């Protein structure tokens with residue numbers, strides 16, 4: 001799909017086709033509940049200058065802004081709201097009804113995958129239904145692409161949804177008597193897009209989700225995974241800025257589900273859509289989410305990246321919740337790396353390298369050039385020989401056949417290299433600057449969620465030359481005058 005297929009923002013009402021919404025399955029059409037507490041605000045008329053300023057603000061706004069959002073199902077909402085505002089829990093107001101969502105407050109940034117995660121009943125679906133105006137909040141507000149959707153007229157709300165928000169459901173919501181192509185094009189039909197353009201766009205999107213050539217089939221001829229791709233294609237064809245996905249992959253078997261997750265991440269990167277994804281599956285949340293909101297009993301108890309939630313859970317509930325996560329698929333080398341302890345600047349020479357290895361009681365030292373660019377590693381035996389020969393340069397002992405990884409590589413991909421070599425893995429950036437190291441024990445500890453401090457002292461490979469031999473050699477070969485202090489690699493790094 002190219003941007004040339006995008007409909008211009010702020011396009012006008014689509015005409016009669018938009019009234020054919022009755023073909024949508026009921027739950028896709030659910031009209032906003034009219035809450036006695038919520039009044040419909042008149043849409044103010046703006047002068048041209050104010051309108052331009054408002055447009056500029058809209059363009060800069062987050063994709064979705066949620067403020068103090070609460071939805072209470074029950075008879076005395078005002079009383080419940082008052083209690084909830086002063087910190088009452090869902091259980092505290094249970095005698096009045098159900099506090100489905102309580103005081104949610106967050107922004108969804110443009111172009112991110114924002115995951116809402118929580119156990120069944122925690123309030124996820126209620127929250128997402130308020131994000132596209134299917135459900136009116138009891139209090140608080142939702143703003144979509146800079147435009148407030150809370151309390152606006154049903155007509156305005158439909159226009160905002162049409163332009164900005166598509167929804168993908170768990171049970172596909174496909175129309176059984178229509179072809180795959182017509183299903184994919186359905187949102188466009190509702191928008192009033194002419195038949196030929198609809199067809200073209202739907203075909204392109206079907207191709208993109210791997211269903212090229214299936215357009216003439218009926219949904220029932222497709223597997224579950226393929227049907228969900230049609231659901232996704234329909235949402236993508238509408239070309240809205242935001243996709244809301246409610247447990248969209250939950251009905252799929254694990255392998256297909258994994259495939260769909262990977263494809264969603266790919267599509268997101270390619271198309272730059274903002275995606276709000278609801279799931280009760282933790283691994284799915286961690287894999288997909290740029291940021292994750294964890295819900296419990298209607299409240300958002302933590303909002304952060306997968307790494308933040310895994311490594312710094314806000315409370316015992318979240319900690320318990322995340323303990324079974326497949327960390328290898330969430331954490332990256334950059335998340336768990338440590339500062340290399342034995343590191344020397346190449347210009348410091350063999351004596352400095354040997355001294356550092358002796359002090360750290362390790363057989364290897366990382367050797368870096370100015371700017372902390374990794375040259376390789378040097379081993380104690382070889383450096384000892386250089387010192388004995390009185391060599392001034394370290395180069396002859398530097399081996400560059402070491403495993404390096406980028407900071408964004410997942411731990412699951414580090415096992416092989418880690419098993420193959422005794423050295424900690426070197427984490428380097430694109431310019432081969434040494435960012436840190438991942439010793440094998442750190443890798444194992446990260447996977448088991450164990451703090452390494454003090455528990456795993458053996459981080460570097462142990463020395464192969466005894467300390468007193470090194471000390472003796474350094475003393476016997478000391479050049480005239482006092483031994484210069486070694487230039488630490490950290491100093492080199494900061495000088496660069």
Ligand SMILES: Nc1ncnc2c1ncn2[C@@H]1O[C@H](COP(=O)(O)OP(=O)(O)OP(=O)(O)O)[C@@H](O)[C@H]1O
Pocket residue numbers: 073098099100118119120121122123124125126127280
């Ligand atoms: N229309 C309604 N009337 C009364 N209570 C409701 C209504 N919709 C949801 N609830 C209640 O609000 C709470 C949150 O429900 P919600 O469906 O939002 O949770 P969820 O996290 O999406 O759960 P699930 O994963 O099971 O769908 C639940 O206790 C639910 O029973």
